[in-house]
Amino acid sequence: MATKKTDLQSESAMTGSCACEIGESERKATGVDPEIKASNLRRLRRLEGQIRGLQRMVEDDRYCADILTQVSSVQEALRSVARALMRNHLSHCATQAIRSGSLEQRQAMYDELLELIYKNAR
Numbered sequence: 625m626a627t628k629k630t631d632l633q634s635e636s637a638m639t640g641s642c643a644c645e646i647g648e649s650e651r652k653a654t655g656v657d658p659e660i661k662a663s664n665l666r667r668l669r670r671l672e673g674q675i676r677g678l679q680r681m682v683e684d685d686r687y688c689a690d691i692l693t694q695v696s697s698v699q700e701a702l703r704s705v706a707r708a709l710m711r712n713h714l715s716h717c718a719t720q721a722i723r724s725g726s727l728e729q730r731q732a733m734y735d736e737l738l739e740l741i742y743k744n745a746r
Contacts, residue, residue, distance in 0.1 A: 643645055655716030667705050674698050706744060713740075 675698065685722045714737075721733040 651716065652711070655720075656712060660712055664705050664708055667701060669699060671701050671705075674701070703744075710740065710744075 674694065678691065678694055678698065681694065718733050719736060721729050725733065
């Protein structure tokens with residue numbers, strides 16, 4: 625019988641086979657490069673401003689094509705943050721689980737990565 629994902633995550637936390645710490649209520653990354661984190665936070669703050677700008681554009685009945693252009697810009701900026709996060713996850717958490725984890729932990733990581741890839745492909 626297959627082990628539940630939460631069981632694998634708990635096992636991973638106890639064995640230290642992943643760069644992510646997993647507590648009872650939440651998982652927490654431990655292998656985050658401070659420069660990448662700062663860069664992502666800057667991008668997200670900029671995105672926050674862009675979203676407020678989009679809200680004003682809608683409130684002001686701006687031309688639809690102009691709003692759509694800004695929406696595309698926000699989407700690309702979010703994809704940029706997602707790529708940086710995925711790169712970090714692959715470099716730390718996934719690499720450690722695949723190299724050092726049990727068969728079940730490796731399988732759980734493969735499943736997680738596929739889920740992330742297909743979620744972001746939509």
